[in-house]
Amino acid sequence: MSEQLKVKTMQEFMAEGKQPEILFWVGSAGSYDDRAKKITRAFVKLLNKANVDFAVLGTEESSTGDVAKRAGNEFLFQMQAMMNIELLNGYEIKRIVTCDPHSFNTLKNEYPGLGGKYDVLHHTQYLKELIDKGRLTIEGEVYKGKRITFHDPCYLGRANSEYEAPREMLSKTNAELVEMKRHKKTALCCGAGGAQMFKEPEKGDMDINVLRTQDALETQPNIIATGCPYCNTMMTDGIKAHEKEDSVTVLDVAELLANSLNL
């Protein structure tokens, strides 16, 4: 049990007759997955620190349908999308921030065609905005001298061309940023995308996450940074497969910033 977070739901904002600055879309992983919940909490700590007036949908939130869409279930995707859009439009949501690049991509790119037009940001983009505006200052020595390598999530990087925001955020920790041989446009997938997270991989020589972790380990990192809850799980499993869990940790960019501030 850690310190109390300040979290308000959209319903509470509505009852007060107010609008939040942003809606924080937590996502299914961020809500239920034990590891991803820590990322959610770290991000909220940063929001609290910066005094951001944000809302979550809470129990009203539902899957974006992204994973159903990648699996080919367009029906289920559109049902989820239309339900969510009805809710979001009902609350007159303008800006959405999420820690999950898959939610980010589908809310940003696929919801507009179904009537849901919002300004959608990945949490690293929003944190950058907070820092640029002077609302949040990161000056920690916690990670000084540590080597951090960033694994680009496919749905943030290649799919939406955002490579800089997470790197810029990582540089705030004063750690040494080292790039993997394949990074940015040529980054290798963690193996979870396209609904692979929810099934056993097809037969092959090895698992994709093990290969990707190998890329990361070649940089001799202390920390592998991710910006996606699924990447986080895959890289963590990869570290275990390489028996490196004692020397290398996997952390989300939000966790690294929160730790830097001893939040």
Add this chain to the structure above:
Amino acid sequence: MEFLPNILFVIALILGIGFFTRNVKKLSRNIKLGKDVDVSDNKPQRWRNMVRIALGQTKMVVRPVAGLMHIFVYVGFIIINIEVLEIILDGILGTHRLFAPLGTLYDVLIASFEILALLVIVGVVVFWIRRNIIKLQRFIKPEMKGWPKTDGNLILYIEFVLMLLFLTMNAADYQLQQMGAAHYTEAGAFPISQFIVPVLDGLPMSTLILIERTAWWLHILGILAFLNYLYYSKHLHILLAFPNTYYGKVRPQGQFNNLESVTNEVKLMMDPSADPYAAPPADAPEPEKFGASDVMDLNWVQLLNAYTCTECGRCTSECPANQTGKKLSPRKIMMDTRDRLEEVGKIMDANKGEFVDDGKQLLNDYITPEELWACTTCNACVQACPVSIDPLSIIVEMRRYLVMEQSAAPMELNNMMSNIENNGAPWPYNQMDRLNWVNE
């Protein structure tokens, strides 16, 4: 009799171009078997993509060695067309080096053609070594056996021979010029072919003329034959790369299309005033198939993609599934699509333009569900393609068919999907627990 060569030349030209036109028509008919898709958006971006990617070769140079060699062959091929124009005009008019009056400019042109011809030869030799001696991994994948391998090498042989003929022709011409032969007035500069001249030393004028004429004829007939070979070859990319990069995806790579037919159904389902038992009106069109099981279910840009594919395998070598030994190869998806489309085209040719069901389809007969389910939708293949092909869109269309028409997703995915349906999350948790993280 004196016009015989001209007449023969014109006949060859008409035959060559005639057959080519016939092939282009067939190609266009096959591509149009695909569904319509709106590509009228983002025109400036599309033009930019074409200029940058197809004309500017920006994606080729991502791999520097292959990129540079490709630029040699590509530039050589384009520039040498000016020479081909002269050859064609000479052939029709019975002239010799018609453009010679250009003077110094002509010398510069011929000299640069020769240098390019040499560079093409260098490129082609390097390519051949990569394919046949170094055996680069991506050229020996399972889908590259048989015709694809032969086709790849044939193109290299043809280009090599064409360039050699061009240089031989020039060498003989140069020698004839020196000897002051009638017709062979001094024109052009021969920085490369001059080195072939010593081989021809001492030959009588008549033999030299025979060599020059033979090389000339074989060169132009070779070009006409090559033009017609394109349709049967991955080399079709030299034409289709341009429209393909124009029509390629301009939305963010992560943005998949929303199926409109599904939107209509979902809206109907969510409309409380809709009568769930209402029978469709008698004149209602047949309900649309969801997703794709055969080439006709794909859109025409996807079919154009298939014909544009050069089988270079950059997609496959970047594919995480392929790198970890899974059966998926994005290149094979494109090659299968083209093969099946060709098969459908042949059936139509044999049945007066009508397609008769042959009991086969793209799914299962060409592409297996195992390949489709191995995809992580990471877009690495799309990123890697030097000519803007999108294998991922085909994979997704076929997954849609498997899931929505056949309910044939892997069991774990069915569990995941029913969890979303029931609890609004891919895991079997209660929606009321969504905010538990706040107090943990």
